[in-house]
Amino acid sequence: MSAKKPFRPKARRPRGFEDRSGSVLRAERHLIETASRVYDDWGFEPLQTPAFEFADALGKFLPDEERPNEGVFALEDDDGQWLSLRYDHTAPLARFVAENFQDLNKPYRRYQAGDVWRNEKPGPGRFRQFVQCDADTVGAPGPAADAEMIALAAEVMRAVGLNDGEYLIRVNDRRLLDAVLEMAGVDVPETKLKVMRALDKYDRLGRSGVEELLGSGRRDESGDFTQGAGLSVESVRLLTQFIEHSGGADTFSETFNSGERASNLQILNEMAGFFANSRKGSEAIEAIGQIESCLSSLGVGEDRWRVDTSIVRGLGYYTGPVYEAELLATAHYDDGKPIQFGSVGGGGRYDDLVSRFTGQAVPATGFSFGVSRFAAALSALGRVGAGQERPLVIVIAAEKDQSAHYLAMAAELRAAGFRAEAFAGGGNMGKQMKYADRRGAVAAVIVGSDEREQGLVTIKDLKLGARLAAEISDNREWREEQPAQITVASDAWVEAVRTVARRDGNSV
Structure with a gap:
């Protein structure tokens, strides 16, 4: 009788996870080190939180929380409590601040880089494990703190070798979207979340895909169906026009449909009239106006940032200004076609996250970029590559x-x-x-x-x-x-x- 063959597992990688080679890791390390020097220069302190948090501490803020385990990888500990791998660095920061609130100097300024995990459907450029690098200020209310984070994001763009004009920080305010949702008659919290997550996919799915998600639903290339928000045709039209132009609804001035780029102040003035009867809208416009003034004093001109109502940010904890860092520089594939990089980072204000633990309002704002995506883009542009290696x-x-x-x-x-x-x-x-x-x-x-x-x-x-x-x-x-x-x-x-x-x- 022949001996039983030993079990030999098949060498295979789980979907949505990648092996990263030496050159990739060196590019990522260089990017993290460069950003960390900027954060240090601006007075931020390093922090490292654990990979696992209690699931209830992380909260339910992910764009794809309808998926299994509500978007996270979770396991039950031997004491019956559920632990989850962190899906970003912001929710663990809120837990850390709440746990150490009395001992921290406020504002508390910290930066952190490390892996995060999301139990989402993988696809081209979408991984279940990736590296993020964050900087946050906790305990600083008002637009000045938001302006500093936007300026910090712009400074990181410069520090990694990008020239002004090769990137743009696009700025919006969640309260503007809240005001438009009120005009569209959307007042159910679950529907609002669906709408925000649909709008946040605009750069990936385009207008038609977003309209499907705002309406009855969308079936993707794999056949999976995502239930839509169920909005009326008129509400869908209002929302898509709003995000397509910085004030692009028909009730706005033709300034935004003329093909000419309006200045940030022009955009704010136009929106001020449109949102004159909306408290949230007026607060948002006033905040962005103060941000504009602060950025001007910091030397961050309109070639480095602009108001853009298409910026939504998919995470559910943002409460005020939100922004994304977009690469405008282009590289080319071997066949000569241009590579469009899009957003490489973003952030915003999240004043309610710490109060989940303490019941006390604690203002906070931050900026984060995806290290792998950003490093890959810089490598394609020839800004981070072999020349950075000894x-x-x-x-x-x-x-x-x-x-x-x-x-x-x-x-x-x-x-x-x-x-x-x-x-x-x-x-x-x-x-x-x-x-x-x-x-x-x-x-x-x-x-x-x-x-x-x-x-x-x-x-x-x-x-x-x-x-x-x-x-x-x-x-x-x-x-x-x-x-x-x-x-x-x-x-x-x-x-x-x-x-x-x-x-x-x-x-x-």
């Missing part, structure tokens, strides 16, 4: 009995500012050189018996070698001249490697 050098193990010497050479390179390793995998020179090429090393360092006896070090410029190899026509001449290889004295080899690295555009 160059890698491989020390070839030419002689089996010289491992200690090769390890010492790699340590010397690291002390000089390189990433470096002594090859430890075994195998002949050809195998090791292929390894160095595949790792993207700028150079390979070789000390064989001949070099060791003569006090020399051979350095192969792998990047130059690859370029020249594509142009060669005579293999014999290539072997004799070795144009991408130099041999130097053993007391000058590190500087020679530095010269090779700089020739390839690296600063080290």
